[in-house]
Amino acid sequence: MNIHEYQAKEILNAYGIPVPRGRVALTSDQVERACKEMGGRCVIKAQIYAGGRGKAGGVKLVHVPEQAQEFGKELFGKRLVTPQTGPEGLKVRRILVEEAVDIAREFYLSITLDRETSRYCLIASAEGGVDIEEVARKSPEKIHLFAIDPYTGLRPYQARKIALALGLTGSVCEDCVELILNLYRCCLEKDCQLVEINPLVVTKAGWLLAMDAKFTFDDNAVFRHREYPDMVDYSQLDPLEINAGKYDLAYIKLKGNIGCMVNGAGLAMATLDVLKEFGGEPANFLDVGGGATREKVAEAFKIILEDCDAKGVFVNIFGGIMRCDIIAQGIIEAAGEVKCILPIVVRMDGSKVEEGKKLLLDSGLNVQCADNLGDGAARIVKMLG
Amino acid sequence: MSILINKDSKILVQGITGRSGLFHTQQCRDYGSKIVAGVTPGRGGIHIEGIPVFNTVAEAVHYTHATVSMIFVPPPAAADAILEACDAGLDLAVCITEGIPIRDMVLARRYQEESRTRLVGPNCPGVITPGECKVGIMPGYIHRKGKIGVVSRSGTLTYEAVKQLTDSGLGQSTGVGIGGDPIIGMKFIDVLQLFNEDPDTEGVFMIGEIGGGAEEEAAFWIRDNMKKPVAAFIAGVTAPPGKRMGHAGAIITGGKGKAEDKIRTLEECGVTVATSPTRMGEAMLTALGGKG
Numbered sequence: 001m002n003i004h005e006y007q008a009k010e011i012l013n014a015y016g017i018p019v020p021r022g023r024v025a026l027t028s029d030q031v032e033r034a035c036k037e038m039g040g041r042c043v044i045k046a047q048i049y050a051g052g053r054g055k056a057g058g059v060k061l062v063h064v065p066e067q068a069q070e071f072g073k074e075l076f077g078k079r080l081v082t083p084q085t086g087p088e089g090l091k092v093r094r095i096l097v098e099e100a101v102d103i104a105r106e107f108y109l110s111i112t113l114d115r116e117t118s119r120y121c122l123i124a125s126a127e128g129g130v131d132i133e134e135v136a137r138k139s140p141e142k143i144h145l146f147a148i149d150p151y152t153g154l155r156p157y158q159a160r161k162i163a164l165a166l167g168l169t170g171s172v173c174e175d176c177v178e179l180i181l182n183l184y185r186c187c188l189e190k191d192c193q194l195v196e197i198n199p200l201v202v203t204k205a206g207w208l209l210a211m212d213a214k215f216t217f218d219d220n221a222v223f224r225h226r227e228y229p230d231m232v233d234y235s236q237l238d239p240l241e242i243n244a245g246k247y248d249l250a251y252i253k254l255k256g257n258i259g260c261m262v263n264g265a266g267l268a269m270a271t272l273d274v275l276k277e278f279g280g281e282p283a284n285f286l287d288v289g290g291g292a293t294r295e296k297v298a299e300a301f302k303i304i305l306e307d308c309d310a311k312g313v314f315v316n317i318f319g320g321i322m323r324c325d326i327i328a329q330g331i332i333e334a335a336g337e338v339k340c341i342l343p344i345v346v347r348m349d350g351s352k353v354e355e356g357k358k359l360l361l362d363s364g365l366n367v368q369c370a371d372n373l374g375d376g377a378a379r380i381v382k383m384l385g
Numbered sequence: 386m387s388i389l390i391n392k393d394s395k396i397l398v399q400g401i402t403g404r405s406g407l408f409h410t411q412q413c414r415d416y417g418s419k420i421v422a423g424v425t426p427g428r429g430g431i432h433i434e435g436i437p438v439f440n441t442v443a444e445a446v447h448y449t450h451a452t453v454s455m456i457f458v459p460p461p462a463a464a465d466a467i468l469e470a471c472d473a474g475l476d477l478a479v480c481i482t483e484g485i486p487i488r489d490m491v492l493a494r495r496y497q498e499e500s501r502t503r504l505v506g507p508n509c510p511g512v513i514t515p516g517e518c519k520v521g522i523m524p525g526y527i528h529r530k531g532k533i534g535v536v537s538r539s540g541t542l543t544y545e546a547v548k549q550l551t552d553s554g555l556g557q558s559t560g561v562g563i564g565g566d567p568i569i570g571m572k573f574i575d576v577l578q579l580f581n582e583d584p585d586t587e588g589v590f591m592i593g594e595i596g597g598g599a600e601e602e603a604a605f606w607i608r609d610n611m612k613k614p615v616a617a618f619i620a621g622v623t624a625p626p627g628k629r630m631g632h633a634g635a636i637i638t639g640g641k642g643k644a645e646d647k648i649r650t651l652e653e654c655g656v657t658v659a660t661s662p663t664r665m666g667e668a669m670l671t672a673l674g675g676k677g
Contacts, residue, residue: 113487115597118494118568150491191488220460221486265565266539266594269620270662276623277661285624318541318548319524349548350524373545374663 001217003231004047006096008213012197015186017179019210022098031072034097035065041100044071048090049236051214052082058092061100068097093235101209106199107166108132109180111148111187113194119147120187122154122180124162128199129211154184168202175208191221240284240303247299249288256281258380259310259342261300263288263317271316274373280381283310288317297330298337305338312343314380316373319350328356332363341366343383347376386585387514387559388534388576389477389503390453394518397422397451399442399458399466400482401433406457409481409522410434413455416519421449442473455511455520456480463507464489471500478570479520480506490568497570504570510540510562521562523547531556533669534580536573537592538565538599542620546592546665553666555673558586565594573603581611588614588673590665591656593647595621600647608654616672618659619647 009019023034024047035042046058053059058080062068072095079089106128114121124144127135136143144165148154159180163173179200187195194216201211222228234242244251250265254272258280262268268287275282284307288296297317304310317327327348335344347370348356357369368383370376396413400406401423411434414420422437422445429440439445442454454475458466463482470478478497485493485507497504505512511521515528527548533555537543543562550557561576563569573591580586589611593600600619607615622644648658659668 113491113567115567115599118498119491150495188488191486193487218487220484221488223461224486262541264539264541266537266542266592266620267545269594269624270542270545270618272624273620273622274662277663318544349527349544351526372663374661377663 001219001222001228001232002049003215003217004049004094004233005045005213006047006094007231008215009210011186011190011215012210012213015182017182017186017197017210018208019213020098020101022096025072025095025097026093028069028072028076031095031097032065032069035062035068038097038099040064042068043098043100044068044075045096045098046075046080046092047094047096047233048080048085048092049233050080050082050084050090052084053080056080056082058082090236094233101201101211102204103201103211104204104206105202106211107201108135108198109183109200110194110196110198111183111192112196114147117147119150120184122146122148122162122184124166126166128201132198148184154181156181172202172206172208179208190215191218191224192216193218240307243306244286244300244303247296249286249296249300249303251303252285253307254282254284255309256283257309257311257384259283259286259304259307259313261286261288261297261304261313261315261317263319267316267318271314271373271377274377275314275381278374278377278381280377280384283307293322294326294330297327298334301331301334301340302338305340305342310342312380312384313340313345314376315344315346315348316376317348317350319348322350323352324348324350324356325352325359328359332359332365335363335365343380344368345370345376345380345383347371347373386583387517388579388583388586389505389512389559389561390514390518390520392417392514392517393419394453394520395419395421395449395451396453396455396518396520397424397442397445397449398436399424399454399456399470401425401436401438401457402428403457403459407433409455409457410436412525413519413521416525417516418518418520421451442469442475446473446475452476453520454478456482456507458482460484460486464493467493467504467507468496471497471502471504474500475502477503477505477512479509479511480504480570481509481511481522482506483508485566487568490566494568494570503575505561506564506566506569508566509564509569510543512559512561513557514559515557523560523562527551528560529556531558532585532587533557534576534583534586534589535560535592536576536580536589537562538594539592539620540565542662543592545662546590546618549666550590550669553670555666555669558583567597573599574606577603577606577611577615581613586613588616588669590669591615591617593617593619595619595624595644595647596642598642601650604647604651604654604656607656614657614672615655616657616659616665616668617651618662618665618668619644619651620662622648
């Protein structure tokens, strides 16, 4: 789960991590007023769920309130396209207006989970404000990594080693130690998968400031944080993906015309692979969960059909213990409810396969049953010919 | 022979009184697994389906000498259940639960690493030794007793692979679903090592996915240590990039995670990689023919 930069900064601030003075604006008049409040010279930052905003024209330094208002007018409602958004871009509905800061040095700092050690890992680099993956690729020696032992937590001396490695000295170094310790506390207490400050800066006046921040909360820990669902900006998400989320379905919109419903992420990916191999283009990735239930199958079906790009549907359910006649009933009910006339190919495996197939073939739907994965992919591609 | 579990394994079920816990307990018992105890805090003393229920794992072990736990405890308490299984000194804990918070798993994994207990999962289908014992949620009927070890990060894709193996006349010695979570107990290499030493396993089929660097690690280990033929499939060749992998996450693994890179590395290390998910059984036959 992602949140906006301004929300991330509010959390950092609550953990004693200094951030620039700023205001969130919902209209261009508010942008103007906020700019006045900051004393004229300020940075206008579009709030979208993606990085790379600067190059896409979503960030601008302005000097007078009129200029701020004008840029606000230009930004609101605009779709920003960055390397992380996809070609359709993301709409700007909130703008962060921040005091301009004179920067002396920029760093990168983050805490995230390291799969290899099964521990949280602190990542720091003196190359801040740039694409950190690029730095990791080109000059890995500039990246400092440290896996944190959950028994001891992050210790001050460990944070100090990192601060020194960044080249900080004196009181700024000690400020940085405290900041790193606070960031770790924040990461744990807020159940983050990623907390990232990029750049962390030292101002010309010698203060540390988190200039940009990104949080990704651990979706599995939302039950411990009742406030999280309210922090989501649904305007930043695909409506079909939101709907899928409500029913605990993993849905990702793709570019093709074959709607897909599969149980299990691995099998779902393999199904996309096999469709492409047979010359088809999937319209979506949809995982109804390993143990597909009738209700989930029905909801998934509706979501696929709401996507107007889908011209046919391929269902691949390896139910195993789940009974195929029940899955078939779910498909028939959902297809009936949304009056589906699209061609459907169903590949099911599990108990009562024959009963399930018979139900489908007798249902009056435009449906074919496949014997296996390859057969199913070949059939749907042919039907859409 | 087999790895991890066999017909004599005594199994306890943590979370036996829950809906899916009970359902799968029955399924496993019907398959032939020896379920000797259940554990649900506060329900100790009752019997469910004729199986005695205890308040703690230690108590269940004391009275039944169980050595394997199957965990169905809901996410908020699941990491605690793993810790309890390790603390009771079991040989193996298989955690089926999906959705355990990262922070909880970091701690549970740290404790488990220093214990004598092996952990499979979480968020996995479990372990099966066909014809003998099933500790998990996979359908038993697709399996057949035989000589191929199966190890997988995936759930239902494993069923697809196993079905293809069985249809190709290749039975399985043991199937291990290690789970797809970022933090898991046994990794590919841990399982491959056991298959390598198991006299009744003649080849291994491995199922991987995009993300992380586990498949590459396994590939290098296979090149340097594996005495038996290995075939593999990697799902996600055509998956759109970057949906799940955070920026910083990709750094740690050195930018690894793409299917093409994994496939190339596996092939370079002598693994036969199935070019399509429809040809997994074929790939295993090829691998056996080549080295057998």
